[in-house]
Amino acid sequence: MKIIRVLLPILVVAAGLVGSALLVKFGKKTKPVDPPAIAPVVEAVTVELRDHQFMVRAQGNVRAVAEIDLTAEVAGKVEWVSEAMAAGGFFAKGDDLVRIEKRDFELAVVSAEAQLTQVRATLVREKAEAKVALKEWKELGSGEASPLLKREPQLAQARAAEESAKAMVEKAERDLARCVIQAPFDGRVERKAVAAGQFVNRGMSLGRLYSVDRAEVRLPIPEEDLAFLDLPLGKGAESGEEAGPKANLSGSLGGRFHVWEGRIVRTEGRIDTRSRMIYAVVEVDDPYHRRSASADRPPLAVGLFVDCEIEGRIDENTATLPRRALRSRNEVWVVDAEGKLRVRKVVVLRAGREEAVVGSGLKAGERVIVSSLDAVVDGMAVRLADEALSSADSADEQEVVP
Numbered sequence: 001m002k003i004i005r006v007l008l009p010i011l012v013v014a015a016g017l018v019g020s021a022l023l024v025k026f027g028k029k030t031k032p033v034d035p036p037a038i039a040p041v042v043e044a045v046t047v048e049l050r051d052h053q054f055m056v057r058a059q060g061n062v063r064a065v066a067e068i069d070l071t072a073e074v075a076g077k078v079e080w081v082s083e084a085m086a087a088g089g090f091f092a093k094g095d096d097l098v099r100i101e102k103r104d105f106e107l108a109v110v111s112a113e114a115q116l117t118q119v120r121a122t123l124v125r126e127k128a129e130a131k132v133a134l135k136e137w138k139e140l141g142s143g144e145a146s147p148l149l150k151r152e153p154q155l156a157q158a159r160a161a162e163e164s165a166k167a168m169v170e171k172a173e174r175d176l177a178r179c180v181i182q183a184p185f186d187g188r189v190e191r192k193a194v195a196a197g198q199f200v201n202r203g204m205s206l207g208r209l210y211s212v213d214r215a216e217v218r219l220p221i222p223e224e225d226l227a228f229l230d231l232p233l234g235k236g237a238e239s240g241e242e243a244g245p246k247a248n249l250s251g252s253l254g255g256r257f258h259v260w261e262g263r264i265v266r267t268e269g270r271i272d273t274r275s276r277m278i279y280a281v282v283e284v285d286d287p288y289h290r291r292s293a294s295a296d297r298p299p300l301a302v303g304l305f306v307d308c309e310i311e312g313r314i315d316e317n318t319a320t321l322p323r324r325a326l327r328s329r330n331e332v333w334v335v336d337a338e339g340k341l342r343v344r345k346v347v348v349l350r351a352g353r354e355e356a357v358v359g360s361g362l363k364a365g366e367r368v369i370v371s372s373l374d375a376v377v378d379g380m381a382v383r384l385a386d387e388a389l390s391s392a393d394s395a396d397e398q399e400v401v402p
Contacts, residue, residue, distance in 0.1 A: 039381040044335055044367040047319045052357055054228035054312030054350065058219035058280075062249075062287070062304045064210035066185060072200040073178040076100040081196050085207060089189045090290070094182055098194060098206055102179035108172040116165035123158035130155055186290065187211045215287035215300050217249060217262070219308055220277040228312040228350065231267050231280055247282045251306040258297045260284050264310065282308060315349060319358040325370045326356050333369040334362070335382060341369065343378045 080099040084091040091097065130151035137145045147153070187209045194206040221229070232244040244264030251258060262284040271278045286292065287300035300306075325332055326348065334344045346361030362368070367384065 042371040052318040060217040066211040098181040100179040105176040112169040112172040119165040217282040249306040335367040
């Protein structure tokens, strides 16, 4: 029994070794097989070629076309101030705004006219005396009469005095007319600085006015955006010979969003050396609806901060893609008819934060990949996400059918 207990484990181990040797020698050999490559699933958009109008966006503050200080041109006591001459008041061109007492100026006109009458009488007398002196010379004298004999210096002095008196009359009349201060344009009062009974001196400010027939917005345009706009850079822009692009202004007023239509009328003469921007001016006609009532939108008030969208040029046969479709400055991934990824060079006209506009390099109906891939090789197989989903749905339906 002791011998059996010793030999039994040895026999079991030996049998195992013999069996393993037989399996190695006569067993079926298998070859390693590489797992099948699985094409990555990608999302793609279909290319559509269409005309694209570029839009350039900017921001600015509304300002008046004209803004002046209303000043007194004569000194005197203010006898009347218009009701419109108050902060926020509207007035029309030619309206009386301020009147200064004019009695002193009326008397100055009378005095100047009297002086002119006296001077003219002196001139008539000098002409008569010169005529008499010349006649006597012809009767008694001989040769050419001297200028002094013909009283030419006296006549010249009398004529000069007449011109001076006429100028004094004109000045007195102009000062009299300046007692009534009229509005130089259709406008609004920003600040009032005068009251009835106040004495004002020549050149004293009576208030500040700004025009309301048109409004302007000064917009900074980046230098790189100039390629997308047809801005009026020539001298014919302000005269209307060179029409600028349309510009839509938008802003919030009274808790509501409003839009006003305008047009670029001119650009400033230089590019800012620090910001590399050129400033364009948008003009809006009748911002306060003085000539035509508009119930759907409020006035475009001076000082309002607005956003502006300027209509740019139109390019034909362009493709608009999501911004993430661009792999570099000018490359996209296209899926060909065989389901292979192709790296394609394209001409990018403009790349924004959300989308990119491609001018050439793509055809209508092509699929452009917008998904991210870790490793990309030109010609690698890919599966479109919509097609892979359709295949999976079909397989599920087949399994359900008994």
